[in-house]
Amino acid sequence: MALELTLALTALALLFEAAFGYPAALYRAIGHPVGWIGRLIALLERWLNREEAAPGERRLAGVATLLVILAASFGPGFLLQSWLLSLPFGLFGVAILASSLLAQRSLHLHVARVAQGLDRSLDEGRAAVSQIVGRDPHVLDEAGVARAAIESLAENFSDGIVAPALWMAVGGLGGAAAYKAVNTADSMIGHRNRRYLEFGWASARFDDLVNLPAARLAGALIVAAAVMVPGASPANAARAIRRDARRHRSPNAGWPEAAMAGALGLALAGPRHYGGQLSVDGYMGEGGRRDCTSADIRRALKLYRVADTLLVALAVAGAAAFTLAAW
Structure with missing residues (x-):
């Protein structure tokens, strides 16, 4: 697929998802592509991640799992895209499908709900933030809930929007689907615990690699x-x-989180609790305020909306430039 087409696809998908999101009726009827990928990963994990196997065997099983999910996502995406593009106005059909792999609208809605919840009570803020972060919400005070929401907004702007859009621009529908498969695998099996340290190694390292340019x-x-x-x-x-x-425990998440913290004069990240365990991390925006509020969440959302608009503008400008060059 020519670059002018993949960029046009990316621009259309971003615009469609920003306007409409993923329709709730469609979700109720068929679920979501990330859910389909997740079920495949869970199935492969049950089959291949044998606790009695040697560490090397478990690592090889994890590599095989990664290759299977890449093939199972890129292949159907590529074939479906090729078929749709043979039809009149097929690019719009591909863009509608590709929009399901982006999360601009849903990310904004979920983070805004945290601000709305905090306006009412700390408990409602904790309940709302528990939907978007993995840390223990019951240990968070008001400032902790607000920081968690802003950190999630920054990180998910990168891996939920910029990264799938970037790989869509490179590889079309198949490229974006393959990226989402890797990202989903990392979230499910890329943990550094006894069960997944070896089996999830390939998915975690590959996720770091494919997220590097997007971050x-x-x-x-x-x-x-x-x-x-x-x-x-x-x-x-x-x-x-x-x-x-570079101080962030993730090789990629520190870039958008530090940018968000510095832009707003906040101090994000630092020590956090996950599953009852304290995770010590560097501060993003060191020297900034830690006493975040719902007003800071709304400031972060405003910054996010402008950054997302710039991403869409880049895709549109790129599509126009490469289309003119092709002529």
């Missing part, structure tokens, strides 16, 4: 967005990336 782009988009948002600081956002991003 840098997401950070740059947040810096650029800060230029256009009153009260945000692009200079501090860029400074926080240079100083703090």
Whole structure:
């Protein structure tokens, strides 16, 4: 698929998902592609991740699992795209399907619910944030709930929007589907515990690799967005990336989180509780405020909306430029 077509597909998919999201009626009827991928991963994990196997065998089983889910996602996506493009206005059909692999609208809605919940009570804020983060909500005070929501917004802007859009621009529907398969596998089996340390190794490392360019782009988009948002600081956002991003336990999440923290004058990340265990992490935006509120969540959402608009504009401009060059 020519680059002008994949960029046009990406722009259309971003616009469609931002406007309509994933229809609830469709979700009730057939579920969601990420759910289909998740069921396949769970099935392969039950078959192949044998506790009695040697560590090397479990690692090889994890590599095989990764290869299967890549083939099972890229292949059908590529074939479906090829068939639809042979039909009149088929690009629009592909774009509608591809929009299901993006999360602009749903991310905004979920994070906004945290701000709304905090406005009513701490318990409602905790309940809302528990839907989007893996940490223990009952240990979070109001500032902790707000920080968790903003951190999730920044990280998911990268791996829920920028990354699938980037791989869609590179590989069309199949490329975006393969990315979502890898990202889903990392979230399910990429844990550093006894059961998944070896079996999930390949998925976790490959997820780090495919998210590397998107995380840098997401950070740059947040810096650029800060230029256009009153009260945000692009200079501090860029400074926080240079100083703090490498301190994050993730090789990628630190880029958008540091950019968001620096732009808004906040201190994000740091020590956090997951499953009753304290995870010690570096601070993003060191020296910024830790006493975040629902108002800060709304500031972060405004910055997110501008950064997302810039992403859409990049896709549209790229599609136009490559289309003109092809002519």
